[in-house]
Amino acid sequence: MKPVIDILDERIGAAMAKAAGGVRGAAMVRPATDPKFGDYQVNGVMPLAKKVQTDPRTVAELIIRTLKINDICEKPEIAGPGFINLRLKANFVADRLLEINADSQKRLGVEKTTQPKTIVVDFSGPNIAKQMHVGHLRSTIIGDCICRLLEFQGHDVKRQNHIGDWGTQFGMLCALFDKILLEAPRGEAINRDETLADIEEFYRQAQSLYKNNEEFARTAHVAVVGLHTGDGPWVTYWKGIVKTTTKHFREVYDRLCVTLKDEHIRGESFYKDMLSDIVAELKKKKLAEESDGAVCVFPEGFKNKEGQPLPFIIQKSDGAYLYATTDLAALRYRVQELKADRIIYVTDARQSLHFQMLFKVAALAGWAKPDMLIHIAFGSVLGENGKPLRTREGENVKLKDLLTEAVERAKAVVEEKNPDLPPERKDEIARAVGIGAVKYADFSNNRTSDYVFSFNKMLAMDGNTAPYMQYAYARIKSIERKGKDRGIDVEEEQSKVEKANLTEPAELDLAKHLVRYVEAIGAAAVDYRPNYLTAYLYELAQKFSAFYTNCPVLDAGADKRPTRLLLCDLTAKTIKHGLSELLGIEVVEQM
RNA sequence: GCGCCCGUAGCUCAGUAGGAUAGAGCGUCGGUUUCCUAAACCGAAGGUCGCAGGUUCGAAUCCUGCCGGGCGUACCA
Numbered sequence A: 001m002k003p004v005i006d007i008l009d010e011r012i013g014a015a016m017a018k019a020a021g022g023v024r025g026a027a028m029v030r031p032a033t034d035p036k037f038g039d040y041q042v043n044g045v046m047p048l049a050k051k052v053q054t055d056p057r058t059v060a061e062l063i064i065r066t067l068k069i070n071d072i073c074e075k076p077e078i079a080g081p082g083f084i085n086l087r088l089k090a091n092f093v094a095d096r097l098l099e100i101n102a103d104s105q106k107r108l109g110v111e112k113t114t115q116p117k118t119i120v121v122d123f124s125g126p127n128i129a130k131q132m133h134v135g136h137l138r139s140t141i142i143g144d145c146i147c148r149l150l151e152f153q154g155h156d157v158k159r160q161n162h163i164g165d166w167g168t169q170f171g172m173l174c175a176l177f178d179k180i181l182l183e184a185p186r187g188e189a190i191n192r193d194e195t196l197a198d199i200e201e202f203y204r205q206a207q208s209l210y211k212n213n214e215e216f217a218r219t220a221h222v223a224v225v226g227l228h229t230g231d232g233p234w235v236t237y238w239k240g241i242v243k244t245t246t247k248h249f250r251e252v253y254d255r256l257c258v259t260l261k262d263e264h265i266r267g268e269s270f271y272k273d274m275l276s277d278i279v280a281e282l283k284k285k286k287l288a289e290e291s292d293g294a295v296c297v298f299p300e301g302f303k304n305k306e307g308q309p310l311p312f313i314i315q316k317s318d319g320a321y322l323y324a325t326t327d328l329a330a331l332r333y334r335v336q337e338l339k340a341d342r343i344i345y346v347t348d349a350r351q352s353l354h355f356q357m358l359f360k361v362a363a364l365a366g367w368a369k370p371d372m373l374i375h376i377a378f379g380s381v382l383g384e385n386g387k388p389l390r391t392r393e394g395e396n397v398k399l400k401d402l403l404t405e406a407v408e409r410a411k412a413v414v415e416e417k418n419p420d421l422p423p424e425r426k427d428e429i430a431r432a433v434g435i436g437a438v439k440y441a442d443f444s445n446n447r448t449s450d451y452v453f454s455f456n457k458m459l460a461m462d463g464n465t466a467p468y469m470q471y472a473y474a475r476i477k478s479i480e481r482k483g484k485d486r487g488i489d490v491e492e493e494q495s496k497v498e499k500a501n502l503t504e505p506a507e508l509d510l511a512k513h514l515v516r517y518v519e520a521i522g523a524a525a526v527d528y529r530p531n532y533l534t535a536y537l538y539e540l541a542q543k544f545s546a547f548y549t550n551c552p553v554l555d556a557g558a559d560k561r562p563t564r565l566l567l568c569d570l571t572a573k574t575i576k577h578g579l580s581e582l583l584g585i586e587v588v589e590q591m
Numbered sequence B: 001g002c003g004c005c006c007g008u009a010g011c012u013c014a015g016u017a018g019g020a021u022a023g024a025g026c027g028u029c030g031g032u033u034u035c036c037u038a039a040a041c042c043g044a045a046g047g048u049c050g051c052a053g054g055u056u057c058g059a060a061u062c063c064u065g066c067c068g069g070g071c072g073u074a075c076c077a
Helices: A004-019 A045-052 A056-066 A090-102 A134-152 A169-183 A196-212 A214-229 A234-255 A268-284 A323-336 A349-364 A399-417 A423-444 A466-485 A490-495 A505-515 A517-526 A530-550 A561-583
Strands: A029-031 A040-042 A077-079 A083-086 A118-122 A156-160 A288-291 A294-297 A312-315 A342-348 A373-378
Touching (some): A004 A029, A004 A045, A004 A056, A045 A056, A045 A083, A056 A077, A056 A083, A090 A505, A118 A134, A134 A156, A134 A399, A134 A423, A134 A517, A156 A323, A169 A196, A169 A234, A196 A234, A214 A234, A234 A399, A268 A294, A268 A312, A268 A323, A312 A323, A312 A349, A323 A342, A342 A349, A349 A373, A399 A423, A423 A530, A423 A561, A466 A490, A466 A530, A466 A561, A490 A561, A505 A561, A517 A530, A517 A561, A530 A561
Parallel strands (some): A118 A156, A118 A342
Antiparallel strands (some): A040 A083, A077 A083, A288 A294
16 A cells, blocks of 8 residues: 555646646645644645746646546645645545555555665664663664564564673683682582672672782683683683573563564674774775774864874774774674665764764775664663663662563552452553553653653653553453443454445544554654654544544444444554554553 | 754653644643543643844754753773
């Protein structure tokens, strides 16, 4: 099914070309800014009129005269300085509704792209030996949403979880493992089931020992070398740490309904053997040079505080490599081995300079074209005090704790609102609502802005929140249940609709919005902005609520009820699809 | 200093290649329940879109300057 807006754009575009005698101009069909202007408005007449030096309203008249559109719209109206307003015919909307309902692929009438691309999405990227914290939330869920959107559009998405699993800090940690082993009583092997909390404690111990104990520091250095060369027990310790931590990642991802799996993990260590080659190649290409002992690329257009060229450092003066080096290696790998047409990096906005430089250097080296590299930046999660969210002790808020609190708070609301539900159902609702609220609040904010994290707001029943959306869905499901209780065969009845009967304003309004799901997905995907999707869904839920209060479903007459059941069903399917397929938020049948 | 982002209702925020009278939610005020979940719905009040110029048929949106805030800016990631 071709999106309505695209059909309109084509038809208007053709009529415009005729009217302007070959002078080209975009139709610029947009959703109407106000319902009283209809459903869509044509913004392209005025620029075109300017080109042909004619009064815009006269041009609009000419366009309308040749325009063949009465199969879709009511008579177009010219308004204001030269807008053409378009209002969809109820008949057309009714037909569309049935097409969406008949969509055998269950895609709600949304076509796949005709130009599928291979798109690498780099997101989440937590660190080994540490718990995931609130700083990983946005990258993880926004990245996941982008993957889901692109995949639904038909692209080949390659998720890459670029975890921090390499670096000198692991030398310390491995050295501590070794120490514990040596000091353990004979026969008592190191506990292989150590938890992440243990590892975090080890981490603290190791840091302190490293500072205060020379022998330990030496062992740590040996361990770093050992990790590189693969000698000694070091790699075994490291693998154990990785295993324990990734298990924790998995738990968090599952809880968040994020589609990241173990096979998407390709951490920094994966690229360790490519780093020297990256430096060598950049040197060979005369892009990298030595400066103050470090190997640097000085891409044009970047300046430091003193106005000197700003370096992109790829090798430290002590010979060690940096994340710049790893990122270059990863980038090259993704283009050359994963055959990426596009690479999307989902990280916080503070890293934008790094990515600007990375992309520039990659382009200079000929590893990628600039327009295939995209940094999707996002703002910070702030506490009520307007500063980055932290615990009272000033520590990072652990994601696990944050989600647990969200679920607990949701549980309290369920207990209050619906105390008679069975306990396991309450838990299910609390989980969906609590986790959903955290995710939805993040998605519904503008990606690029910081936002203030507030359990109270995200769990509110009013407004653009997960519970509101989930409630709308649950109410529809309740209608279906009630219908069945009354002996109405809901599926049968709506499947027999041959012509949707959209006479009530609330019905037509809801139906029109359902037809436009594809537009919301397109808008969200093209700018990588989940909030366009949440805005659409919220509007859908609002329109459903209006319909719900104005149009009885089960008590409607035989001429009305089938269409209303159909509207309910398609609304439920759209909400469910948007929430659970595209945003990764669970819906519940009952709240 | 330079660079990036931001400044929209009392509060939190939307505003989809510049479009018509700038929208929600919270809060405030008023109304709706013998009726499919009131975790809902309807209505009202509330704005010099930081300030000043500019570009043009038209600017919250683009350009310039200023004010205010956040972040970044050579060997952390």
